[in-house]
Amino acid sequence: MKRRHLIASAAAIALTLPFAAFAQDQGTIGIVTPSHDNPFFKAEADGAAAKAEELGYDTVVLTHDDDPNRQSEIYDSLIAQGVSAVILDNAGADASVEPIRRAKEAGIPSFLIDREITESGVAVSQIVSNNYQGAQLGAEAFVEFMGEEGQYAELLGKESDTNAGIRSSGYHDVIDQYPDLEMIAQQSANWSQTEAYTVMESMLQANPDIKGVISGNDTMAMGAWAALEAAGRTDVIVVGFDGSNDVRDSIQNGGIKATVLQPAYRQAELAVEQADAYLTDGSTGLDEKQLMDCVLITAENADNLETFALAD
Amino acid sequence: MIRLIAIVAAAALPLASCKIVEKADDADAVPQDDASRMAAIVSEDWTPRVLPTLSEMAVPATDVLSLARSDFPAAEDRYGIGGSEGAPSNFIVRGGGTVVDADLESRAARLSVDLDGDGTADADLQLGPVIRGTALRDSLPFYVFTDFRDQIEFAKLARALNDTAHAGMPVLPEDAIGRDVSFTGAFTLTDGEAAAEIVPVTLDWSAP
Numbered sequence: 373m374k375r376r377h378l379i380a381s382a383a384a385i386a387l388t389l390p391f392a393a394f395a396q397d398q399g400t401i402g403i404v405t406p407s408h409d410n411p412f413f414k415a416e417a418d419g420a421a422a423k424a425e426e427l428g429y430d431t432v433v434l435t436h437d438d439d440p441n442r443q444s445e446i447y448d449s450l451i452a453q454g455v456s457a458v459i460l461d462n463a464g465a466d467a468s469v470e471p472i473r474r475a476k477e478a479g480i481p482s483f484l485i486d487r488e489i490t491e492s493g494v495a496v497s498q499i500v501s502n503n504y505q506g507a508q509l510g511a512e513a514f515v516e517f518m519g520e521e522g523q524y525a526e527l528l529g530k531e532s533d534t535n536a537g538i539r540s541s542g543y544h545d546v547i548d549q550y551p552d553l554e555m556i557a558q559q560s561a562n563w564s565q566t567e568a569y570t571v572m573e574s575m576l577q578a579n580p581d582i583k584g585v586i587s588g589n590d591t592m593a594m595g596a597w598a599a600l601e602a603a604g605r606t607d608v609i610v611v612g613f614d615g616s617n618d619v620r621d622s623i624q625n626g627g628i629k630a631t632v633l634q635p636a637y638r639q640a641e642l643a644v645e646q647a648d649a650y651l652t653d654g655s656t657g658l659d660e661k662q663l664m665d666c667v668l669i670t671a672e673n674a675d676n677l678e679t680f681a682l683a684d
Numbered sequence: 685m686i687r688l689i690a691i692v693a694a695a696a697l698p699l700a701s702c703k704i705v706e707k708a709d710d711a712d713a714v715p716q717d718d719a720s721r722m723a724a725i726v727s728e729d730w731t732p733r734v735l736p737t738l739s740e741m742a743v744p745a746t747d748v749l750s751l752a753r754s755d756f757p758a759a760e761d762r763y764g765i766g767g768s769e770g771a772p773s774n775f776i777v778r779g780g781g782t783v784v785d786a787d788l789e790s791r792a793a794r795l796s797v798d799l800d801g802d803g804t805a806d807a808d809l810q811l812g813p814v815i816r817g818t819a820l821r822d823s824l825p826f827y828v829f830t831d832f833r834d835q836i837e838f839a840k841l842a843r844a845l846n847d848t849a850h851a852g853m854p855v856l857p858e859d860a861i862g863r864d865v866s867f868t869g870a871f872t873l874t875d876g877e878a879a880a881e882i883v884p885v886t887l888d889w890s891a892p
Contacts, residue, residue, distance in 0.1 A: 465834070488834050488835065490834065492830045498830075499770070500835065502770075502771070502835075503835055504836075504838075504839040504842075508816075534834050534835065534836065535835075537836055538834075541836060541839065542839070549791050549814050635770070638769075639770075642769065642770070658768075659829065659830050660830045661828075661830040661832075662770065662771075662829070663770065663771055663829060663835075664769075664771065665771055665772065
């Protein structure tokens with residue numbers, strides 16, 4: 373099973389790379405993210421590819437599906453291919469350090485978006501959303517929608533992902549200041565919509581008085597909302613995180629109350645701009661690790677949200 | 685010969701690993717989570733580094749605010765710290781004025797201060813214990829995100845700075861409104877219209 377998977381991904385790489393061989397003068401930028409099944413990662417890949425092409429680069433777009441082994445193979449292929457730079461949303465804070473270092477030693481710089489790795493000095497840039505600031509925005513809105521009181525549940529993201537912990541920490545730094553808000557359940561649904569549906573169903577059964585749900589991302593918020601709708605509990609307040617079009621639509625239809633936009637599209641563009649500056653001038657002129665602020669999305673500004681970007 | 689070395693190495697391994705584990709245990713005799721480690725850094729830095737740096741870098745609050753209200757980009761260029769496309773600018777200021785409003789009951793206690801003498805509030809001083817934002821961390825030049833393990837550590841650093849600022853606040857008079865106060869502190873401003881919510885690190889009441 374494992375072996376088949378390896379072969380399949382190697383074949384996918386072999387298929388993709390020849391197209392990149394017709395590089396223009398600028399060279400090729402590898403764009404590697406988790407699966408595009410989550411529109412957040414597709415927006416990243418699209419933003420990076422569009423900016424790279426605008427700046428005259430060819431692109432190779434690949435997904436590691438959160439599998440560190442697959443990410444490692446992809447890196448080896450990109451190194452063999454001799455790409456100019458890699459834009460990466462990585463498959464694990466620890467596991468990603470080695471492949472990024474291998475590329476660096478081969479003269480290929482990496483520019484990270486969305487997720488951090490545990491070492492600095494290996495990638496050239498790490499541009500990440502200010503998840504803590506964003507979580508506090510989401511929590512402040514949640515507290516307000518809850519009227520500062522009542523029972524609530526929290527859906528946590530994947531434990532291996534730093535962002536799951538930081539969002540939860542940001543939520544609680546705000547919510548825990550309100551003694552009348554009582555957390556009656558806290559469980560991971562691993563960023564997954566289907567898992568969140570199941571988790572929400574059992575939470576509802578165990579806690580029929582639940583008044584609100586704060587979720588570590590939008591796909592889990594969508595799963596929770598579907599379960600609440602199925603149970604006729606559309607009175608429950610749900611707040612998500614990411615700023616997806618799905619949650620935007622739900623907000624506009626009076627479903628989910630709020631989400632927090634991570635500027636994923638722009639973040640990916642910015643990583644390509646920094647890669648271009650580095651390849652051209654030998655430096656980005658910026659700190660390696662950079663935080664980008666998030667924006668609260670409610671019914672008031674949901675109309676301006678499209679594909680992880682907010683129009684003015 | 686090779687086999688002999690292998691046997692010796694194999695025999696030596698368990699012993700060696702034993703030692704390492706013991707050392708690690710010793711080193712971790714006082715286990716510290718992120719929050720405690722960041723609090724320890726702030727505790728060590730506060731008096732020798734944080735307060736002198738803020739005192740040295742502070743500019744008059746009225747200069748910053750009047751320029752920010754009329755020409756925000758100019759205020760960022762002239763006084764701003766750390767602003768970028770994805771992150772707002774921070775400002776380190778000192779000033780004084782009359783308290784025109786106060787909320788001392790809330791967990792997020794604040795004083796609203798008239799700095800220019802027109803009778804209306806120009807800025808809020810966040811007294812805590814709940815202090816919003818990361819202005820102290822993001823305005824201090826020696827705290828750089830790249831030097832920290834991840835966002836969690838960096839967030840706990842900000843929290844420790846805010847907590848320490850709160851702990852240093854003097855006892856507040858019951859009749860705060862109408863009293864004169866002077867301060868040094870930092871705040872974040874996203875645009876020219878946003879409220880200035882200053883996190884003070886020093887606060888002095890003039891005699892009533």
